[in-house]
Amino acid sequence: MGKRVRETERKYDAGHGPGTVRADLAGLSPGSRALDAVHLEAVYYDTAGLALAAHRVTLRRRTGGDDAGWHLKLPAAQADTRTEVQLPLTPAADGPPQELRSEVAALLRGRELQPVVRLATSRRLVLLLDERGTTLAEVAYDRVKARVLPEGPASEWTEVEVEVGQDQDESAGTALLDAVEQRLTAAGLHRSAAASKLARALGGLLVAPPAGPPAVPGTAGQTATGYLHAQLTAILALDPAVRRDEDDAVHQMRVATRRARSALKSFRKELDRAVTDPLGAELTWLAAVLGAERDREVLAERLAERLGDLDPELATGAVQDRLHALAARSSTASRTALLRTLDGDRYFALLDTLEAVIAAPPYRRGARKPAAEAAAATVRRDHARLRRGIEAALALEPGEDKDVALHEARKSAKRARYSGEAVQPVLGAPAKAHTGRMKKLQQLLGEHQDSVLCRIALTGAGADARAAGEDPAPYEALVRAERARAADVEAALPQAWEQADQEL
Structure with a gap:
């Protein structure tokens, strides 16, 4: 080293x-x-x-x-x-x-x-x-x-x-x-x-790379490309940290990738979708590869927490070994796939394309609008999209359909959060406050989704234990604990949404 x-x-x-x-x-x-x-x-x-x-x-x-x-x-x-x-x-x-x-x-x-x-x-x-x-x-x-x-x-x-x-x-x-x-x-x-x-x-x-967008955008197009430039800078800086397997590097690179992808959606009135939609699809692919490793990290942490809360009589050595092996298997596979991706032509081509879009933006007519006017409209569109999704999810009875709807609402909350971040150089404190509200809501929805994914993993581990002739009771207890956590989140969501549902 x-x-x-x-x-x-x-x-x-x-x-x-x-x-x-x-x-x-x-x-x-x-x-x-x-x-x-x-x-x-x-x-x-x-x-x-x-x-x-x-x-x-x-x-x-x-x-x-x-x-x-x-x-x-x-x-x-x-x-x-x-x-x-x-x-x-x-x-x-x-x-x-x-x-x-x-x-x-x-x-x-x-x-x-x-x-x-x-x-x-x-x-x-x-x-x-x-x-x-x-x-x-x-x-x-x-x-x-x-x-x-x-x-x-x-x-x-x-x-x-x-x-x-x-x-x-x-x-x-x-x-x-x-x-x-x-x-x-x-x-x-x-x-x-x-x-x-x-x-x-x-x-x-030596030919210097093109200068980055201005720190304070003057047009709607500059707001979009300024945020994309910041995410590309983050991805390039985090790439070696991910390769070195530094703590939280995968998560941060995944977030930068998702921010870039979200910006392409939020700024569709400013950027030509014929160019940005294919790039967005590639960012979705990269986020998924990064997500496999990140989801493994989250699952391992959550399983460790649940084991710590489990009745000691149920937390036998066999149960601990099975759950540790579950996290280890996914770790090896996801890490190998991630490193292969980062050394691949598809990833390098994605970086080339993102650089090209920033250097020569495919602006639409809306990119010429004053930055402040367009920024406020962008945030309102993303907030309205979130409102439709979360209110529909809250109206559902607990169950698989509600889990799926809340997961989609979480995606919308992220998009609303990231567009709030993108326009902060233009709108200042109001955009910062909006971003903070969206972040709190997103984190609550994220806790619900993590609980759903952990419950799925535990159900599978329980089935494997039963097939091996082991007692499934410990896994059933862990699943019940995760269901209770998800129910707590669902109970807290109406008030959380009421606090977050404020116009910019």
């Missing part, structure tokens, strides 16, 4: 000349120490179309210095900060390690990695230290020579990198960066326009 570190640094352009940069750093820290100069060699890898660099991601193999190895740098939300994944050196002929390839699989989408830039850096390093000798920041004076591979243009420059020590508090680190920047500015340096050495070496060869 690669080492993951948080890197906060700033870069400063010192020009193209061979002269040595001089900056007065005295008094910025209790102590300092200059290290011997080192020579660093790095080869950067990317696709032929520079897919990684376009997303401000760098992947390199570095030799020399005390951090030789494979380094993958990923952008973070905070300014000047990135996440770096480090792995030990392996032979260059083997290419980047699979673990790092997996981290960027959603950007590569099956395309091959190849060497794109070679850098040679002569580095002088000055450490800014506290009273105990702990590094507060590293100031690196770099003389860089770059060559675009295989036989592209060469360039060279001088720059200064200032990186905060790993143990530094964020606010203290920012304050120190600001103080160092003042000294460097006084010495004639200025912030580098390039985000990385790689970006500077590539120069005009």
Whole structure:
């Protein structure tokens, strides 16, 4: 497993000349120490179309210095900060390690990695230290020579990198960066326009991706694409976390997928359905694959809770083993299917299509309407749809038909919630309050659906136990407990709906 570190640094352009940069750093820290100069060699890898660099991601193999190895740098939300994944050196002929390839699989989408830039850096390093000798920041004076591979243009420059020590508090680190920047500015340096050495070496060869939608939409179309852009960003960020099997990553990626799909439905007056309906079908497919793993997680948690509540005389070892095996079987199958999906052409094509829709939106005439007017109408449509569904469900007697109707109402509540989220940049607090009401209702309906699914699983486990000659009573008791929970939810729903049924 690669080492993951948080890197906060700033870069400063010192020009193209061979002269040595001089900056007065005295008094910025209790102590300092200059290290011997080192020579660093790095080869950067990317696709032929520079897919990684376009997303401000760098992947390199570095030799020399005390951090030789494979380094993958990923952008973070905070300014000047990135996440770096480090792995030990392996032979260059083997290419980047699979673990790092997996981290960027959603950007590569099956395309091959190849060497794109070679850098040679002569580095002088000055450490800014506290009273105990702990590094507060590293100031690196770099003389860089770059060559675009295989036989592209060469360039060279001088720059200064200032990186905060790993143990530094964020606010203290920012304050120190600001103080160092003042000294460097006084010495004639200025912030580098390039985000990385790689970006500077590539120069005009690097084509940045299209700018995202404005933070505050001016039109109905921008509201729609802004929300879609946010969900694509979330999916790309969560993809490696899902592959690493991090807690809640599958759930969060599934939610982002459902939000994108829901937006395509809510904004049908703004986006051409001939384009978005096929994309929506693919998002439904992806959500289902993610859902299998998520449903397994929810079922395992719920079975554990029910076992904890079960009469100890009924919670025999055989019962526990059967229910644990039920969750384990579904876990292995769903996890395998999920990873196969994330490495498949269909998933990569979905990402390509979603990017294309955002970059060149298939706008209808309604997309030109003022954002606020259209946003309110969108939320009202989704709320009216929810009202029809939930009132019809509440009118039914308890039973399978009501379970199905409440599940459909839950879907409508999600759609109403997500459209409320989408229009918050336009409508502000009223939309936020509406979203909160929809979320509470959706969670209550979700509890009901989880109970239904758990009851189905328990009924099946009971049938298997009976067929094996075991006592079905424990499973019948667990089913009764789930029926009681569902009944409690159904009893609470009328009041919950009354509180949620407010016009925007």
